[in-house]
Amino acid sequence: MRNLVVCCDGTWNTPDQSREGVPTPTNVYKLFAACEEDATQLKYYHPGVGTEGGPLKRMIDGGIGRGLDRNIKSGYKWLCAQYERGDRIFLFGFSRGAYTVRSLSGFILKCGLLDLGGLSSEAIWKRVDTAYDRGYRHKQDKAVWGKDWPRLLDQDGKPPEVHFVGVWDTVGARGVPDDMVLLDVLLDDPDRYRFHNTNLDDRVRHAYHAVALDELRASFAPTLWRVTDPPRPPGTSFEQVWLAGNHGDIGGGHPDCGLSDIAMQWMADHAKAQGLRLKDALIGQLRPDSQAVLHNNIAGIWSMLRTLPRAAPLMSEERIGIDLHPSAWERHQVPPIRQSPYRRTKCLAPGEAWSRDIFARDRWNDTGVWLDAKAKYRFEASGEWLDKNNAFTADGEKDGGFGLGHLVYRGADLIAGLEKLYRKRSKKKEADFWGTRRYEEAPWFALTGMVANQADVDGGGTPPSGECFTIGSRREDFSPQRSGYLYCFANDAWRFYENNRGSVYLTITRLPA
Numbered sequence: 001m002r003n004l005v006v007c008c009d010g011t012w013n014t015p016d017q018s019r020e021g022v023p024t025p026t027n028v029y030k031l032f033a034a035c036e037e038d039a040t041q042l043k044y045y046h047p048g049v050g051t052e053g054g055p056l057k058r059m060i061d062g063g064i065g066r067g068l069d070r071n072i073k074s075g076y077k078w079l080c081a082q083y084e085r086g087d088r089i090f091l092f093g094f095s096r097g098a099y100t101v102r103s104l105s106g107f108i109l110k111c112g113l114l115d116l117g118g119l120s121s122e123a124i125w126k127r128v129d130t131a132y133d134r135g136y137r138h139k140q141d142k143a144v145w146g147k148d149w150p151r152l153l154d155q156d157g158k159p160p161e162v163h164f165v166g167v168w169d170t171v172g173a174r175g176v177p178d179d180m181v182l183l184d185v186l187l188d189d190p191d192r193y194r195f196h197n198t199n200l201d202d203r204v205r206h207a208y209h210a211v212a213l214d215e216l217r218a219s220f221a222p223t224l225w226r227v228t229d230p231p232r233p234p235g236t237s238f239e240q241v242w243l244a245g246n247h248g249d250i251g252g253g254h255p256d257c258g259l260s261d262i263a264m265q266w267m268a269d270h271a272k273a274q275g276l277r278l279k280d281a282l283i284g285q286l287r288p289d290s291q292a293v294l295h296n297n298i299a300g301i302w303s304m305l306r307t308l309p310r311a312a313p314l315m316s317e318e319r320i321g322i323d324l325h326p327s328a329w330e331r332h333q334v335p336p337i338r339q340s341p342y343r344r345t346k347c348l349a350p351g352e353a354w355s356r357d358i359f360a361r362d363r364w365n366d367t368g369v370w371l372d373a374k375a376k377y378r379f380e381a382s383g384e385w386l387d388k389n390n391a392f393t394a395d396g397e398k399d400g401g402f403g404l405g406h407l408v409y410r411g412a413d414l415i416a417g418l419e420k421l422y423r424k425r426s427k428k429k430e431a432d433f434w435g436t437r438r439y440e441e442a443p444w445f446a447l448t449g450m451v452a453n454q455a456d457v458d459g460g461g462t463p464p465s466g467e468c469f470t471i472g473s474r475r476e477d478f479s480p481q482r483s484g485y486l487y488c489f490a491n492d493a494w495r496f497y498e499n500n501r502g503s504v505y506l507t508i509t510r511l512p513a
Contacts, residue, residue: 010095026252088163094251098167112159168251172223218308221463258292344368348510360385360500385502396446453484
């Protein structure tokens, strides 16, 4: 029995990447390097998309995920060339590399592994391309596209299963986010840029997913595994846990890797328990640290793009062993002095109230309040805040006037009409025209809330928003559709927060049952 190990790296990630001369490999390459390699364990590594060609090609390929299909097929071809009866398949990936190996797993389970022996290189690639396009992507029956093509079987005479899939913070987003309307029209292909299947197949014997609690970039929204009919079959295992850190703090790539070493150690332990052979001397060099630096990646070009808090689970000791890694709770309880507090959390008891300032300049005011879908809440807000020189209460603009200070709003409202029409015709409800307000159902500069309870991203490049609602000066009897953390904001145009000033004072009361 041999192990066949496929490792696929994330966007723009390579084995020799560095920062200021310091090597910064991801967890994918670290695991690849730590894997033993001999006659009983073979390994294959593929760098991420956006790592080939000139600067412009790398930027575009990495930005929209172009080349992922090729990477999936490359891994598949390698497995077809190596597989022998009884071999165990291990797949590892980070970011879009996680998308790659999860799709590769689905490709294997849908189409089997082709026996490509004796074929020319051209014929091999033609068969792989056909199987991927017709069998996997378009789900055509094998009799249509490869009825007479021989396939590799396991020791029981069946198509091989996938023994282990381990992924760090899967990003399935491909294509252009719908809010970037011009580029979306020019470059996006919605039929092509979709995650093929987010359900976890029972024929994946062991599956592990490390997810980042603190990643804010909207285009990096995670694609979680869905387990449709628990419990899973006997002899299988599955964990999908959230850990402290942003995207790179989970999958690696920072010089300071105390947080990503937690996710690396977690994955290595589970893979080793299922038969992966690792070099103990290399794994022993990991230094997991729950108080290590949590990096800020909203800088440079990323500071110009949308952010969106993730639909993270409740920070509670009770969630450990369900969907929260113990190290995240440790950081919450004893945060590093440089980055304290960590994920403050308030669960209101019936009749209990909570208050704080909500600032006009912040696109996301993280309240730390967990809104329970089974409870009802009252919101009250006082004070004024300013959009440049226009002062408003928490109710925002009421009269829709045409005074000098309001003409900009009227122009933006005209653009919003076009935005609404575009959304309807294109079926892209997250499309955002420049200068329009973030939540069209609320007045300009009204106090608005968002419960971070959004559905899973579908891989099309555009994550769904959370549950937005108008708060204003007073709102009674609000209950979210699903539980989640509350974020608040002044309802302005996304790119115009820099001229905002002031705050309103918000009080939230959980109503008695």
